[in-house]
Amino acid sequence: MKTYHQLLQHILENGNIKKDRTGTGTRSVFGYQMRFDLNDGFPLLTTKKVHWKSVVHELLWFVRGDTNIRYLVQNGVRIWNEWPYQHYIEANSLQEKLPKHSKEWKEAMKKFVAKIKEDEDFAARWGNLGPVYGKQWRDFNGVDQLAEVIEAIKTNPDSRRHIVTAWNPGDIPEMAKAGLPPCHTMFQFYVADGKLSCQLYQRSADTFLGVPFNIASYALLTHLVARECKLEVGDFVHTFGDVHLYSNHIEQAKEQLARKPGKLPTIRIADDAPGIFEIGFDDIELIGYKPQPAIKAPIAV
Numbered sequence: 613m614k615t616y617h618q619l620l621q622h623i624l625e626n627g628n629i630k631k632d633r634t635g636t637g638t639r640s641v642f643g644y645q646m647r648f649d650l651n652d653g654f655p656l657l658t659t660k661k662v663h664w665k666s667v668v669h670e671l672l673w674f675v676r677g678d679t680n681i682r683y684l685v686q687n688g689v690r691i692w693n694e695w696p697y698q699h700y701i702e703a704n705s706l707q708e709k710l711p712k713h714s715k716e717w718k719e720a721m722k723k724f725v726a727k728i729k730e731d732e733d734f735a736a737r738w739g740n741l742g743p744v745y746g747k748q749w750r751d752f753n754g755v756d757q758l759a760e761v762i763e764a765i766k767t768n769p770d771s772r773r774h775i776v777t778a779w780n781p782g783d784i785p786e787m788a789k790a791g792l793p794p795c796h797t798m799f800q801f802y803v804a805d806g807k808l809s810c811q812l813y814q815r816s817a818d819t820f821l822g823v824p825f826n827i828a829s830y831a832l833l834t835h836l837v838a839r840e841c842k843l844e845v846g847d848f849v850h851t852f853g854d855v856h857l858y859s860n861h862i863e864q865a866k867e868q869l870a871r872k873p874g875k876l877p878t879i880r881i882a883d884d885a886p887g888i889f890e891i892g893f894d895d896i897e898l899i900g901y902k903p904q905p906a907i908k909a910p911i912a913v
């Protein structure tokens with residue numbers, strides 16, 4: 613995963629100092645591309661431990677068209693909790709009582725998450741992120757983009773129109789309320805030599821926390837779609853707009869850069885596993901993942 617290290621290094625050397633929505637501050641560059649041949653192994657970072665379980669559950673949650681964090685919470689995935697929680701705080705005018713990132717804020721978040729898990733009505737009211745990825749992939753103004761793109765890959769592999777877009781302009785204000793406008797904005801598939809490649813355009817990228825998840829997630833999506841279409845896997849191409857390192861991730865990035873990348877793991881999907889729309893967590897096995905220890909970093913909300 614030298615490719616990812618090169619991106620970290622590139623931002624450290626060339627990043628513009630830039631303010632951002634969260635008030636954290638970033639070093640950022642505009643435009644960058646990485647390419648991973650999925651036949652070289654599964655691109656899950658080895659120079660820090662990435663929470664694989666979250667990657668798989670989040671992707672299955674997108675594929676099933678779900679937008680409520682309840683499924684994630686019930687499966688021990690924490691990565692989307694902050695946004696509906698902050699929306700709950702603001703909708704109930706609790707900002708003064710619970711200032712972002714304070715001790716009280718953190719304590720109250722635990723209670724909020726427990727309630728999402730236990731109380732179905734509360735989850736229905738406060739756990740929804742709005743019409744984010746899952747909704748757009750499966751029902752973009754009535755179009756099941758994921759099902760259609762899979763059908764098109766099977767019937768017309770040479771097409772140059774194998775696109776899924778999460779950027780639905782009319783829905784952006786609704787997404788911004790409790791979630792975020794999509795960061796992984798659109799992706800395209802390409803077939804050559806019996807291999808399926810995928811390219812993602814990511815408009816905004818948190819290089820230290822988000823990108824390792826995004827690479828793994830789209831690599832897994834490519835495997836699942838290839839299996840569905842009886843193709844081998846090709847490349848995953850990751851193209852960026854504003855790709856940044858938050859100012860409170862710089863030391864962590866340097867710590868990671870000092871580590872040497874190890875051998876990549878592989879994945880195996882059970883032969884008797886159902887298709888992409890029914891596949892379960894246990895059907896997907898990660899083999900030989902031996903990462904170096906996790907590196908903690910605060911998330912910008």
Ligand SMILES: Nc1nc(=O)c2c([nH]1)NC[C@@H]1CN(c3ccc(C(=O)N[C@@H](CCC(=O)O)C(=O)O)cc3)CN21
Nearest residue numbers: 663690691692818821822823825907908909911912913
């Ligand atoms: N600022 C920001 N960065 C992101 O990457 C991001 C957002 N916001 N908002 C929406 C989603 C949520 N994603 C997230 C959120 C949290 C982590 C995170 O905290 N990761 C830690 C711990 C993971 C765990 O074990 O639960 C990590 O070390 O990777 C990663 C991706 C990606 N997205």
Ligand SMILES: O=c1ccn([C@H]2C[C@H](O)[C@@H](COP(=O)(O)O)O2)c(=O)[nH]1
Nearest residue numbers: 633792795796816817818822823826
């Ligand atoms: O999958 C994801 C989702 C989000 N991010 C990051 C990119 C930015 O740091 C924030 C979003 O903030 P905006 O102001 O809406 O750009 O989340 C990511 O890297 N990957």
